[in-house]
Amino acid sequence: MTEAVPHNVVSATWIRPLEKPESIPASAEVVIIGGGIVGVSTAWFLAKQGVNVVLCEKGHIAGEQSGRNWGWVRVQARDTREMPMIIESMNIWRGLADEIGEDVGYAETGCLFAASTDAQLEDFSAWLETADEYGLDTRIISAAELAQHVRGSTVEWRGGLYTASDGRAEPHKAAPAIARAAERKGARILTACAVRGIETESGRVSAVVTEHGTIRTSVVLCAAGAWSSMFCRSLGISLPQLKVRGTVARTAPADSVLDGNLFDDHLGIRRRQDGGYTVAHGTILDHPITPTTIRYAFKFLPALMQEHKGLRLSIGHDFIDEWRTPKSWALDDTSPFEKTRVLNPEPNPRAVKSIRKNIDKVFPRLADTEIVEVWAGMVETSPDVVPIIEETQSIPGFHIATGFSGHGFGIGPGAGKAIAGMLTGNDSGIPLDEFRLSRFFDGTPIRPQSSV
Numbered sequence: 001m002t003e004a005v006p007h008n009v010v011s012a013t014w015i016r017p018l019e020k021p022e023s024i025p026a027s028a029e030v031v032i033i034g035g036g037i038v039g040v041s042t043a044w045f046l047a048k049q050g051v052n053v054v055l056c057e058k059g060h061i062a063g064e065q066s067g068r069n070w071g072w073v074r075v076q077a078r079d080t081r082e083m084p085m086i087i088e089s090m091n092i093w094r095g096l097a098d099e100i101g102e103d104v105g106y107a108e109t110g111c112l113f114a115a116s117t118d119a120q121l122e123d124f125s126a127w128l129e130t131a132d133e134y135g136l137d138t139r140i141i142s143a144a145e146l147a148q149h150v151r152g153s154t155v156e157w158r159g160g161l162y163t164a165s166d167g168r169a170e171p172h173k174a175a176p177a178i179a180r181a182a183e184r185k186g187a188r189i190l191t192a193c194a195v196r197g198i199e200t201e202s203g204r205v206s207a208v209v210t211e212h213g214t215i216r217t218s219v220v221l222c223a224a225g226a227w228s229s230m231f232c233r234s235l236g237i238s239l240p241q242l243k244v245r246g247t248v249a250r251t252a253p254a255d256s257v258l259d260g261n262l263f264d265d266h267l268g269i270r271r272r273q274d275g276g277y278t279v280a281h282g283t284i285l286d287h288p289i290t291p292t293t294i295r296y297a298f299k300f301l302p303a304l305m306q307e308h309k310g311l312r313l314s315i316g317h318d319f320i321d322e323w324r325t326p327k328s329w330a331l332d333d334t335s336p337f338e339k340t341r342v343l344n345p346e347p348n349p350r351a352v353k354s355i356r357k358n359i360d361k362v363f364p365r366l367a368d369t370e371i372v373e374v375w376a377g378m379v380e381t382s383p384d385v386v387p388i389i390e391e392t393q394s395i396p397g398f399h400i401a402t403g404f405s406g407h408g409f410g411i412g413p414g415a416g417k418a419i420a421g422m423l424t425g426n427d428s429g430i431p432l433d434e435f436r437l438s439r440f441f442d443g444t445p446i447r448p449q450s451s452v
């Protein structure tokens with residue numbers, strides 16, 4: 001039977017105390033802003049090449065999106081522009097634990113998008129063209145085969161899109177483990193160290209200014225997740241990015257109803273390494289309207305049209321908070337980044353209720369399984385739902401890697417390799433042209449291919 005829904009039972013992982021660094025280096029070849037999966041993976045690839053790299057994280061490593069996501073690692077249904085990067089990322093995930101000597105919870109447990117109607121199944125099958133082009137094992141499976149992967153469900157799906165070689169990693173393990181691997185290779189990883197801004201000389205980057213002092217450098221990477229747009233705006237760079245809140249629940253260990261990941265109209269659910277499930281409502285997402293929404297509304301229209309069914313718009317304190325936040329600030333004073341060490345939004349109670357209801361409905365065998373934790377994370381999205389990665393034209397030496405749009409965890413290690421190549425001028429073999437920021441300003445049509 002359905003038990004009381006726990007509200008706001010949020011892991012202590014994200015609100016544990018922070019210790020400021022004892023010292024900071026005077027200089028570095030590269031400084032990375034942000035300790036999510038993108039920042040730490042880049043630091044790891046740079047350190048492996050012997051680059052003197054410092055990473056500054058205002059809160060905890062993986063304290064924001066990279067520690068709060070569903071943990072899906074998939075090529076399936078990706079935007080074609082991301083294919084070379086995700087294929088490389090999957091290769092990295094496969095060897096990651098062996099290479100760094102730490103468990104990251106990675107397993108090839110399969111990824112399934114289940115179709116309730118024939119029309120949906122046909123829509124899914126359109127992606128097989130991409131799968132064929134890249135020689136992937138993705139295929140359409142029948143209702144009978146689906147029932148072997150998803151056991152004891154009451155829903156009569158028509159079939160699904162399935163990739164056996166996709167899987168999962170555990171978000172609370174992966175980025176911290178990669179950060180430690182980077183440290184072992186010589187990177188400096190500083191937590192509780194917000195970057196307030198940068199300094200320039202003759203228009204080029206010359207230093208980053210942190211809350212604990214200045215680090216001289218000629219190469220900076222902004223991998224600041226949901227904060228990237230604000231950081232860039234303080235430098236006069238326009239970066240279209242909006243935030244969408246996703247609510248997630250974790251169950252206690254329970255009966256095995258599936259081994260991998262399942263997405264349908266009711267649920268996004270995956271089996272965890274600990275035997276429980278990470279569950280979200282398949283389609284409920286909230287966007288708190290802020291001044292940034294108004295600033296970039298036109299650029300986000302195509303994505304909004306595509307996502308309008310599941311997206312709930314609201315207006316409240318986020319609008320006022322952002323309105324009151326200055327556009328720029330003095331670098332010798334507290335910045336907005338120190339004021340919110342860890343972006344820890346309240347889970348949406350309606351989403352939590354729907355998650356409970358849908359678990360019970362789709363998997364009656366899990367009806368007695370307790371939800372032991374719920375949390376929310378702010379997804380940062382770009383107008384065409386693929387990342388923005390480039391060296392900015394206005395400030396040479398200042399690079400951006402952001403806008404991973406709700407699917408940056410799986411692609412994070414591949415992105416790290418590609419970005420390390422961009423920063424050092426070594427060709428990683430992963431093309432980045434499609435991710436340039438200028439695509440939103442030079443008349444290129446804004447076309448999201450997939451919003452999952």
Ligand SMILES: Cc1cc2nc3c(=O)[nH]c(=O)nc-3n(C[C@H](O)[C@H](O)[C@H](O)COP(=O)(O)OP(=O)(O)OC[C@H]3O[C@@H](n4cnc5c(N)ncnc54)[C@H](O)[C@@H]3O)c2cc1C
Pocket residue numbers: 033034035036037038039056057058059060061062063064065066067068069070071072073074193194195196223224225226227228231246247248337341342343376377378379401402403404405406407408409410411412
């Ligand atoms: C609910 C949810 C579910 C998701 N599910 C999946 C999934 O199943 N699979 C998948 O592939 N992706 C998923 N994603 C998306 C994925 O989590 C993100 O795309 C990815 O983690 C982004 O990584 P990042 O390093 O760019 O950003 P983040 O992880 O957000 O890291 C950015 C970091 O920068 C720090 N920072 C910001 N400003 C400063 C500053 N000025 N100084 C110092 N530090 C700063 C922040 O504190 C933060 O830790 C999901 C996201 C959410 C929220």
